[in-house]
Amino acid sequence: MNPKPYLHPSAWKSEDVSSNEHWIVTLDAQDINEIDKALAAVRSRSLEIPQLSKDDFVVPGVALKMREVLRQLEEGHGFALIRGLPIERYSKVDAARIYWGLGAHLGTAFAQNAQGDMLGHVRDLGADWKTEMKARGYQTRLHLPFHNDSTDVVGLLCLQKAKSGGASRIVSSASLHNEFVTKRPDLWEVMCQPFCVDRRGEESQGQKPYYVTPCFNYLDERLFVRYNRTFIESAQRFPEVAPLTAAQLEAMDLMDALCNDPVYYLDMSFELGDMQWLNNYVVLHSRGDYEDWPEPERKRHLLRLWLRTPGFGRLPAPFADRNSDMTAWQQRPRPPVFDASEIAAELAH
Template sequence: MTINETNETPAGSPIDRKWTVEDVKREFPVDSTFTYEPSRHDWVERQFENAAKHRGEGLPTGFPESIDRPSVWDGFEVQNHPEQWLHYLTDDQNAALKAALVHWKSLNLPLGKLNKTTFPLPESFKAVTESWVEILLNGLGFLQLRGFNIDDFSEEDAIIVYTGLTSYIGDERLNLYNQQLFGHIKADSNYGPIDIVAPAQVPVEQVFHTDAIPGGNIVSFLAINGAETGGDSTLSSIGRVYNDIAKTRPDIIKTLADDWILDHGNTFRGTPGKFAKRPLLFHENGRIIAAIARRSVTGYGIWGRHKSLPRATEEQKEALDTLHFLGRKHSLNIPIRRGDIQFLNNYEVFHAREAYTDSAEKQRHLVRLYLRIDRIEWERSEHLKGNITKKDEVADLADEIWNFKPHAPIKIAA
């Protein structure tokens, strides 16, 4: 069957169509042999079978035997050197952020006009933010800011200050999901197993991934609160994982560098049958970079992969599991505290999350903002350049919707 975007798909999208459980099961069947939650047992079984089948194969053209950059690191090593990635805001910097907010409010401008000019910081602080950008692009690829005096602000003002600070990191901020600017990573007790379409809304472990936003090479988070227990941020170097795989199983690199059919229609904002076709792994500008979201291959919960799209191959299943389990092997865990701000190079660092438990007093809540830094030009992928985005996916700043609160759950009929 020819893959297209109109193969017998029901009218409307999950956000504007009243789905039933039977609709979902029929249109988005789940592959019980390959789900969002990786199985180590299944991964080992596939290794035995695929390793023998692909013995002797080499790396795809243009991919190096190994990569050597500051972004290639092991979690155990960097865990013991927090001075390389954990940065504490000073009293003067906190005072500068508070003064910038006062200045911004005095201008009485629309929120979309918030930028470096309207949220001014001292030259000394600007120099520090430049050093952070250097870390993101040419260093470890991530950093954690601690010591932001979040209790000095209302929640809304804290988000404004955070967004103003990100203006000094990204050349552009990207807003998705019906022009909404922020993603709210927060468990919602109003969701049930039928309604859940993204793991961000439940307190479960998230697998290693990058955020599949076209052109969004920086992901940032503000911690409104941490969990009662668990919920650590978990990071892993894509280059480090690549080196392990390239040394022992170059055929897996070839699988990742081939085109994949990625389901973009199995989310609450998607159109059934909509897909992207591209590789998951690239070698550009001396970097190994990835754009991988496991859910676009497996689905999540009762929302599987649309029936018009091909099932994942055994090689693809092994490849995705390999990324996750080697990511875990080399990972760094960072506890999340109220007021923490995290920046990640979305193409060179995998991120994941530990499962967690909330309490009445402490409910884990991160505000996510996507940024684009234009200093590195990508040639081989429209996804990395962001050229495949459309007006309804990434809006002009004037059209930003500052959604300070999480959206209401989308219910599925029984």
């Protein structure tokens, strides 16, 4: 395969998107009225997550905005932010119903871990992903390096903000790919070769504790980037995994340097009620460390969705192994809990 730039709207730089916030979709009073009516209908029928479907959450006007969000995710810049949901008006249970209902207009929710959690809680449990091999980034307040998740789209809803810090930072992995192509085609070739990635204790019976995939993948003239250096390096703990080569380390060093270059990244603050949506194949995300409030009810709290969207019916063959994990997790979907002690117990497992 010859290296060539990926000429697509998803290959953006900071200046392309920071000066024009067309990626922010604002909900107006009419939208909120539609959402409230849909929520009332859901409550009257006692519909709960994960059974709640797109057809159950009827919001004709908002659905048009969600259609534009989906177009941006699949065909445009690869990210969007929905703003304007008056989150303080809703209980956490109802906020989750709204979030799930709107997400259903983008795609189908997928389990996020081996416990089958369909709606994830992002809260600090004091975990340390650097030293605890089963710890996940959403269980800690520590800085998270740039990475992407394992499904088409990841979404976050802000229920509570941190006392300070915790800002989201995103970068176009498509744009970074193009830098490899034009400036270091030798390292582009390295990124197209397989890397071993740690499953972090979430393998199914009979599976290896790691999966294998290139960082740069292609299918149907489309680019698919998969990058998580933390999990690539932690896979080195397995004796059967070959040591990373000097070229692989150099390629990842270049990837990280580009990720952290202000020319490429976009900072995105979360306001209460904001919903961020990212296309994992062309966007990498990071988060700064943060200071939390001492009161449990005020602690930073986001809800997370992993979605399969219609435009990604075909995926590169190397993704099949990791996707088999999520397919297995999907067989035992676990409804979300909202009591603080139950959330902590759920995340601890």
